Amino acid sequence: MVDTIKGEYYYGMGRRKTAVARVRLFPNGDGTIVVNGKSARQYFGQRESASAALVAPLRLLELEDAYSMTVRVVGGGTSGQAGAIRHGVARALLRANPEWKQALRKAGFLTRDPRMKERKKPGLKRARKAPQYTKR
Secondary structure: OOOOOOOOOEEEEEEEOOEEEEEEEEEOOOOOEEEOOEEHHHHHOOOHHHHHHHHHHHHHOOOOOOEEEEEEEEOOOHHHHHHHHHHHHHHHHHHHOHHHHHHHHHHOOOOOOOOOOOOOOOOOOOOOOOOOOOOO
């Protein structure tokens, strides 16, 4: 387990599907990422896409080793949590330096992804799948 980093930080909250991530970016860091008390590699396991999503905003601005981050994330699955963390990191970077807004916005990191699971409707098997039609 990695010790919690003390001192001043930049905060950002990100959401995706039903996942909510609270991100703290610590300047003058070494690039370590702690998610719910575990390292990001340990938390997300073999999912390379999830690990890549976490650092995408930092990679865009070429700041991968400039910040350390701690994340608390709840709800959703692996993909939703990774997207929520990416959103939170982008928002925290915006607090660190408002001049990065245009680059982050153009890359789509500041936009909250509105896609959610559609609810099941009565009389249907799933959200849209209807029972098989029989003529007789």
